[in-house]
Amino acid sequence: MKMFIKRRREYDRFPPCKPFPIFEKAQWPTVEDLLSVQVKVHKSRKELGHVLEDSKTAIEELNRLVSGILIVIMIIVWLILTEIVTTKMLVFLSSQLVVAAFMFGNACKTVFEALIFVFVMHPFDVGDRCVVDGVQMIVEEMNILTTVFLRYDNEKIYYPNSVLATKPISNFYRSPDNMGDSFEFSIDFNTKVEVIGRLKDQIKEYIDSNRKHWHPTHSVVVKEIENMNKIKMALYFNHTMNFQEYGERNKRRSELVMKMKQIFEDLNINYSLLPQEVQIVESQKTTVGTRR
Secondary structure: OHHHHHHHHHHHOOOOOOOOOOOOOOOOOOHHHHHHHHHHHHHHHHHHHHHHHHHHHHHHHHHHHHHHHHHHHHHHHHHHHOOOOOHHHHHHHHHHHHHHHHHHHHHHHHHHHHHHHHHHHOOOOOOOEEEEOOEEEEEEEEOOOEEEEEEOOOOEEEEEHHHHOOOOEEEOOOOOOOOEEEEEEEEEOOOOHHHHHHHHHHHHHHHHOOOOOEEEEEEEEEEEEEOOOEEEEEEEEEEOOOOOOHHHHHHHHHHHHHHHHHHHHHOOOOOOOOOOOOOOOOOOOOOOOOOO
16 A cells, blocks of 8 residues: 555656647647548558568669679689689680770669669658659659659659769658748738738737647748839748648648638738729721722
C-alpha cells in the first residue's frame, strides 16, 4: 500500500498532458482530424515501402556492377600471378584497355556521377513533391542511372541522374512545415485609413481563429499607389504544413481568398476604374450614283 501511494505521488509530480500532440494544442482532436491523420499515416507507410523497394533495387544494381568489376580485376591478377599472361600480352591488353577507356570513358563518368547523385547527394525519395526546371512533379521511381517523375497531368518524365546532379531541385516534402504564401489585391485610393485598419483587424481575427491551418505570424503591407487611383496591397501568411499535399494547400488558400472577399463586402471595400474620356466620331456616309 505504501509503495502504491509512493508511486502515485511520483506520478502526480508530472503535469497531465493531452493525447495526440500532432493536433492543435488549443483544441481536442475531432473525428475528421483522426481520419485525416490515419490517411496521412497510410500514405507515409505506402511511400516508405516504395522508398525501401527502390533503395533495395539500386543497391542490388550497384552490387552487380561492383561484383563484375572485381571479377575482372581478380581474373587479371590471377593470370599475372600464374604467369599465364606474358609481358607482351600484358602490354597488348594495356593498349586495348586504353582504347576501351577512350570509348567508354564518358559512360563511366555518367555512371560515377549518377552514383554520387543517388547515394551521396540524395536530394529526394520516392513520393516527394519536387520542382525541376520550373515543373512541379512527384518522384515515381529511382534507379541508379535514371529517375522517373510523375507530372501533375500524370505524364511520366524520365531524367538521367547525371543531368539532375547539375540542376537545382526544390523539395516540398523536406521543406519546413511553415511554408509561406501570399495574396495580392488592390483597393480604391479613396478608401479611408480607418477602414484599412479594420481590414487588418479582421484578417488577424480570421487567422488567429484558424490555428490549425495558419501560423499567427502574418503581415498586411501596402506595396504601392498606382496612378493615384488604386492602392496595391499584399497579405503574407504561413501555412502549418509544407506543400507536399498541394491539393490541401490550394484548398486552404481558396478558403482564405473567399474569406477576404467576404471581408471586402462587409467593409464596403471596392475598386473602380478611373473615368475614361470617350470621343464619339460621326462617320459621314457618301453615296455614289451611277448614270445610265
